[in-house]
Amino acid sequence: xxxxxxxxxxxxxxxxKVFGDARGFFMESWNERAFGEAVGHPxxxxxxxxxxxxxxxxxxxHYQIEQAQGKLVRVAHGEVFDAVVDLRRSSSTFGKxxxxxxxxxxKRMLWVPAGFAHGFLVTSDxxxxxxxxxxxxxxxxxxxxxxxxxxxxxxxxxxxAPQLKPNDLAGTPLSQAETYP
Numbered sequence: 001x002x003x004x005x006x007x008x009x010x011x012x013x014x015x016x017k018v019f020g021d022a023r024g025f026f027m028e029s030w031n032e033r034a035f036g037e038a039v040g041h042p043x044x045x046x047x048x049x050x051x052x053x054x055x056x057x058x059x060x061x062h063y064q065i066e067q068a069q070g071k072l073v074r075v076a077h078g079e080v081f082d083a084v085v086d087l088r089r090s091s092s093t094f095g096k097x098x099x100x101x102x103x104x105x106x107k108r109m110l111w112v113p114a115g116f117a118h119g120f121l122v123t124s125d126x127x128x129x130x131x132x133x134x135x136x137x138x139x140x141x142x143x144x145x146x147x148x149x150x151x152x153x154x155x156x157x158x159x160x161a162p163q164l165k166p167n168d169l170a171g172t173p174l175s176q177a178e179t180y181p
Contacts, residue, residue, distance in 0.1 A: 058162035060119015068114035078127030079103035146171035
């Protein structure tokens, strides 16, 4: 796989090798050894999730203040704009955001380590979003960072107002958010 470093060093864009012909394609979407080499340490996933959303749905920016989750995310169908925010106060990139397009066409994956808020906006008619997590979902520890906080400077490619859940509408600005050490 091709590993692309980003402006936030721990967040990686991963491009799998894709073998295609007139019949379709094959790609290895997960290989524990190759992934560990890419990130520099072993990673153990405990949960796989699949989300389907329609155009204009914005999910996030979510994180768990305890049981922080690392996430390996990808799109099997459609396209999303995926965004992360570094919430580690000890990091030189604390409060910085990063956005990338993930799609069934580019087959890119994004590694989002624990300590980051994460969200995505569906930019195609619909999208199937798949992700692996390093810890279990813990609703009592879930937090939502305000998706449109100007301090985050996320360039969401919006075409009108996004569709949001009530808790995402009421997300916390970075200046008031619970963060990691």
